[in-house]
Amino acid sequence: MQNNINKSDKVNTPYEIARNCRHYAMCKIDFLGSGVCESGLKKHFVSFYPQGRMILYEAISENRVPVTEKCVEIADSCNLCGKCDYQCYFLNEMRPTKVMEALKNHVDTFIKNGGKVKLANDDRLLTEIKKIVGENWASNDEAITITYSHDLSPISEPKIPDCVVMPYTKTEISSLVKLFNKNKITYTIRGNGQNLLGFAVNEGVIIDLNRMKTIEFDEKNWCVKIGPGVAAFDLQKQAQKRGYRINASEPAALVCANIMCSGIMSTFSTTYGINADNFIDAEFVDKDGSLFSLNDPSSPNLYSYKNLEHKNSPGICVSASIKLHPVIDDERGILVPFQALSKAIDFIRDCSIRHIGLALGVVGAEYISTFLSPTKKSASEIKDIFIDKLDIPYLVVVIGDKYAIRSIDEMGYPYFDQRLFSVLYLGLQSLKSAEWMGLIKELSDDEPYSYLRIKSFPDLLETALSPSPVLYSKEIDPDLRPFFEKLFSSQEMTDLVWLSMYRIMSTRLGRKKPFLPVLIYLPIDNILINELNDKFRLIADKYHVDNDFGFITPIDNGKRCIFEYDYFFDYNDPEEIRRIRLAGTEANILVDKYSIKTGTVKGHQYVLYQGFCRKENLLYS
Numbered sequence: 001m002q003n004n005i006n007k008s009d010k011v012n013t014p015y016e017i018a019r020n021c022r023h024y025a026m027c028k029i030d031f032l033g034s035g036v037c038e039s040g041l042k043k044h045f046v047s048f049y050p051q052g053r054m055i056l057y058e059a060i061s062e063n064r065v066p067v068t069e070k071c072v073e074i075a076d077s078c079n080l081c082g083k084c085d086y087q088c089y090f091l092n093e094m095r096p097t098k099v100m101e102a103l104k105n106h107v108d109t110f111i112k113n114g115g116k117v118k119l120a121n122d123d124r125l126l127t128e129i130k131k132i133v134g135e136n137w138a139s140n141d142e143a144i145t146i147t148y149s150h151d152l153s154p155i156s157e158p159k160i161p162d163c164v165v166m167p168y169t170k171t172e173i174s175s176l177v178k179l180f181n182k183n184k185i186t187y188t189i190r191g192n193g194q195n196l197l198g199f200a201v202n203e204g205v206i207i208d209l210n211r212m213k214t215i216e217f218d219e220k221n222w223c224v225k226i227g228p229g230v231a232a233f234d235l236q237k238q239a240q241k242r243g244y245r246i247n248a249s250e251p252a253a254l255v256c257a258n259i260m261c262s263g264i265m266s267t268f269s270t271t272y273g274i275n276a277d278n279f280i281d282a283e284f285v286d287k288d289g290s291l292f293s294l295n296d297p298s299s300p301n302l303y304s305y306k307n308l309e310h311k312n313s314p315g316i317c318v319s320a321s322i323k324l325h326p327v328i329d330d331e332r333g334i335l336v337p338f339q340a341l342s343k344a345i346d347f348i349r350d351c352s353i354r355h356i357g358l359a360l361g362v363v364g365a366e367y368i369s370t371f372l373s374p375t376k377k378s379a380s381e382i383k384d385i386f387i388d389k390l391d392i393p394y395l396v397v398v399i400g401d402k403y404a405i406r407s408i409d410e411m412g413y414p415y416f417d418q419r420l421f422s423v424l425y426l427g428l429q430s431l432k433s434a435e436w437m438g439l440i441k442e443l444s445d446d447e448p449y450s451y452l453r454i455k456s457f458p459d460l461l462e463t464a465l466s467p468s469p470v471l472y473s474k475e476i477d478p479d480l481r482p483f484f485e486k487l488f489s490s491q492e493m494t495d496l497v498w499l500s501m502y503r504i505m506s507t508r509l510g511r512k513k514p515f516l517p518v519l520i521y522l523p524i525d526n527i528l529i530n531e532l533n534d535k536f537r538l539i540a541d542k543y544h545v546d547n548d549f550g551f552i553t554p555i556d557n558g559k560r561c562i563f564e565y566d567y568f569f570d571y572n573d574p575e576e577i578r579r580i581r582l583a584g585t586e587a588n589i590l591v592d593k594y595s596i597k598t599g600t601v602k603g604h605q606y607v608l609y610q611g612f613c614r615k616e617n618l619l620y621s
Contacts (some may be wrong), residue, residue: 012095013098014101014102015058017054017094017098018054018055018058018096019572020092021096022152023055023150023151024091024510025192025231025252026087026251027040027049027084027087027088028040028252029231031087031233031504031507032090033490034487035083037083038079039078043077045166045208046193047070047143047147048077050087050096053074054099055146056103059146065142067111067117067118068118068142068143069117069118069119070142071141075106080097084097084100085480091507092510092511095477120140120142123140125163126138129179132175132176133165133166133176137165137168138165142160145160145163145164148161148201148206149161152514154516154569154577154581156199158201159202161202161204162204164208165206165208166207167207167209170291170318174285174289174291175289177285177287177288178289180204181287186202187204187207188207189207189257190206190207191228191256191258192210192231192254210254212229212318213227213229214227215230215235217242223322223323224324225320226255226319227318228256228257228319230254231252232246232248232250232252232254232503233502236248236502239324244327245326245501246323247266247268247269247273248266248502248503249265249503250503250506251507255322256282257317259278259317259320260317260611262607263275263278263611266359267360268358268359268500268501270352270360270553271359272325273555274555275614276612277323278323279320279323279612280295280322282319283317284299284317284318285315285318286314291318292315294612302613303614304614305617312609314609331400332400332402332405332417333397333418333421333495333496333500334397334408334415334496336408336416337415337416337448338362338392338394338395338396339391340393341393341394341529342526342530344362344394344396345362345526345552347413348552348561349524349558350411350558351398351554352524356408358399358400358401359500360397360553364550365386365387365393366383366549367509367548367549367550368395369386370383370508371506371507371508375475375476378429378475379512385431389440390440397496397505399496399501414448414452414453415452420457420458422494423458424465425494426471426472426488427466427471427472428472429472430465430466430467431465439460439464443460469485469486470485509566513568514570515568516569516580517564517565517567518566519604521560521604522594522598523560524552524559524561529561532563533549539583539590542583542586543580543583543586546569547568548566548568549565550565550566556619559619588603602619
């Protein structure tokens with residue numbers, strides 16, 4: 001029986017929504033307090049989360065998979081609660097509930113019309129796998145395997161695995177590895193499925209670690225031991241309840257996988273460091289199925305670094321002991337505006353050398369406008385206002401205690417404090433008004449951003465913008481407005497400390513298009529950074545690729561920094577995929593040339609599987 005799902009070009013059709021899923025796995029964490037898909041929490045396979053149903057519906061629409069036994073179960077397990085609409089609209093302005101409903105309707109119609117549901121049959125290998133992990137935790141059903149075939153990496157091609165297995169313990173993983181070795185079966189470890197180089201897909205077996213979510217705090221020793229299925233957002237939430245913080249990557253990223261791949265980096269890396277600075281110990285299952293701990297004298301030396309060569313994975317990380325950091329009661333966030341990147345770099349270097357601030361990061365107008373805005377249209381308008389009207393192409397995000405903020409005051413830099421940030425955020429829709437622009441023009445003098453020094457400015461700004469959750473939600477789809485009005489009544493959603501700590505500020509960056517970041521470690525050198533920034537832009541322009549400055553975070557007391565430049569692409573457009581591959585290749589060649597030329601530039605592509613190494617290997621060797 002042929003599928004006849006409408007594949008209209010309209011963006012808001014179920015098919016178009018499904019094929020534009022960003023695959024960031026944010027629907028697996030409760031970052032808005034709206035709850036997580038119940039079937040996903042119960043079944044764990046990605047197929048039972050909104051992300052998986054999107055992939056499944058796209059595949060069915062294109063006649064790449066039939067209606068199977070698991071497909072029926074997946075469709076039935078969705079109760080159309082609408083939670084995924086809140087999460088996905090916040091991130092990407094999409095409504096996945098339309099896809100969930102279309103999938104259910106398609107399966108129901110298929111069965112009513114006499115369609116024959118395809119049953120999956122266990123082969124010998126799958127039977128052996130189920131003996132290890134249990135009947136419910138391994139499958140070769142096409143509705144399961146297809147949802148593990150996709151990665152947003154522009155480098156990789158889709159690969160459908162033979163089966164997917166979800167172990168619960170390190171002993172099970174050890175037994176699986178021995179079984180696969182015996183039968184010469186290839187396998188790939190999956191965190192939440194996003195890998196810039198496409199290493200989360202494989203035609204053999206996928207080992208999905210999402211069931212391994214143990215969290216054991218050892219507060220006396222300032223650490224927490226976690227399983228490989230623990231996401232950064234969930235770990236941060238548990239740490240915050242106890243008065244601590246971890247250095248975390250993107251909210252949905254699995255912490256062990258993040259370290260394993262290339263190490264954790266964030267604006268808090270200014271204080272907390274990178275790579276081996278973030279953990280105390282880790283356990284692995286090696287390629288023979290044997291267990292070892294990183295700090296065992298006889299274990300492989302993962303603290304070392306192999307320069308300019310890709311290492312193979314040292315094994316499967318089955319636990320890690322992560323460092324805990326105290327949270328101070330008087331922490332605050334501010335945004336320091338700059339007209340030139342060089343001035344912003346000077347500022348973060350000065351702060352880092354002087355140990356001012358817990359977190360520091362230079363971001364551009366693309367970053368800040370995309371995060372602040374409820375819609376893509378609004379983001380484009382706000383970006384123009386920041387650059388053309390406010391003359392703020394760059395902002396430095398600073399998180400620090402009262403002494404750090406006082407020091408920045410004494411350094412003479414004007415800034416948007418927490419109150420001004422909240423007013424700007426919730427009054428965003430009024431930024432285009434003549435009254436607001438007139439106020440800025442009237443209060444400004446020859447010194448940039450002088451209006452920020454006027455004591456009455458916060459009151460004047462609040463009067464001009466009339467900020468409120470209702471105003472902020474004005475452009476949002478009418479049926480979602482009540483939820484978002486309530487959401488933005490919550491203090492944490494406009495709290496710079498909370499937004500930075502949980503990495504919520506970066507989650508919307510792929511809203512317009514997914515992006516391929518070029519990440520490098522290098523000295524905080526204005527000439528070098530500006531030179532590379534310009535050349536990354538020229539490469540993108542050469543291949544007609546959307547691009548923008550990403551961020552810069554100082555590390556190692558101001559001697560080095562992490563620099564990201566972003567290339568955006570439509571992964572459904574073969575021509576854009578071709579161009580992004582060319583741009584990415586040329587950007588990496590450029591980094592290689594600068595690495596040889598300077599001896600101080602290190603490309604992020606050479607950190608793969610070396611996230612456990614000492615940062616000194618990356619910054620000084």
